[in-house]
Amino acid sequence: MTQSPAHGSTRERLHDAGVTLVEVLVVLALIGILAGVVGLSFGSGPRGDVAGQEADLLVARLNRAADEVMLTGVPMGFVWAAEGYRFDLYDGDTWQPHDLPILAAPHLLGGETRIADAAGAMVLSRDMDPGAAGPLTLEFLSRAGTSEVIRFDGLNAVRLEGAP
The missing domain is CATH 3.55.40.10 (minor pseudopilin epsh domain)
Structure with a gap:
């Protein structure tokens, strides 16, 4: 059975369209690190009144x-x-x-x-x-x-x- 070029290319396009769980976790880790850096950059001195x-x-x-x-x-x-x-x-x-x-x-x-x-x-x-x-x-x-x-x-x- 031969595969038509149109069918094979559609399958390849569907496979490349999503993101993996590892990619999502890497993005979440980077967001967490950036949030920590921003939080620490304000210092720990007294604020307000x-x-x-x-x-x-x-x-x-x-x-x-x-x-x-x-x-x-x-x-x-x-x-x-x-x-x-x-x-x-x-x-x-x-x-x-x-x-x-x-x-x-x-x-x-x-x-x-x-x-x-x-x-x-x-x-x-x-x-x-x-x-x-x-x-x-x-x-x-x-x-x-x-x-x-x-x-x-x-x-x-x-x-x-x-x-x-």
Whole structure:
């Protein structure tokens, strides 16, 4: 039986018309690699509202510190400056870095954000009296021009909404 040239050429054209599974997988792998490269090219630095993120972090840490003082009765110091803050623990004789991991290391704000208020210190004690100066108010300023204000009364820290 002889094959006509028209029938053979049609079969060859149908065979060459599709793509193989290997070709599809190669294209998907290349797309995945390119997506990864694009994602990593943006870096891992903080994005968005840096002052708000720092204010939220300090609110959480101050509330945790106040809870710790209430539970243990051991006074704690909160010390701040424009570039960051730290928590100290009073052991009866001296002030030393706190031993809780969330409060132990000083927190440096970096170049994106700073605390606008003058440097200072506050002692957190079991009676939670903020002292004669009243509640502590700190303002975080970001390089982008945003501002966030937190208030701490010795018992609770809150981020003030709608603050300048």
